[in-house]
Amino acid sequence: MTLRNILIVEDDPIFAMDLADMAWEAGCTPIGPAHCLQGALELASRHPIDLAVIDVNLSDGRTGLAVARLVQEQYGVRTIVLSGELPDPSALKAHEHVFVRKPVPPHVIREILAARPVDPDHAAAA
DSSP: OOOOEEEEEOSOHHHHHHHHHHHHHTTOEEEEEEOSHHHHHHHHHHSOOSEEEEESSBTTBSOHHHHHHHHHHHHOOEEEEEESSOOOHHHHTTSOOEEEESSOOHHHHHHHHHOOOOOHHHHHHO
8 A cells, every 4th residue: 555645734843743643643654844835835846745734824824725725736736724713715715625623633634634535446336
């Protein structure tokens, strides 16, 4: 089984470590954490990324949604957007994502990370 690479974009060091642990537990490889938009884009350009877990509020401001939009546009990466506050709905509609409100129960992230994409050929045969 190939491990999925999970880009972690979170400026809280403790929560970023928790997210990395959850990624390992789900059989994934954590990439990062990045603490700002520029760091996230640098990591995404150097590593294959299958999914990104991105906080809205980063060390350089409310740049998480921009990170989500850019990694989707440039690399086709699905995103999980995290925030303690509900972002502007029009900003969330700009890209496909899963939104999870903080504080995040650990089982929620583990379940999302453990989910594997469905192979359309196998789904049709079942």
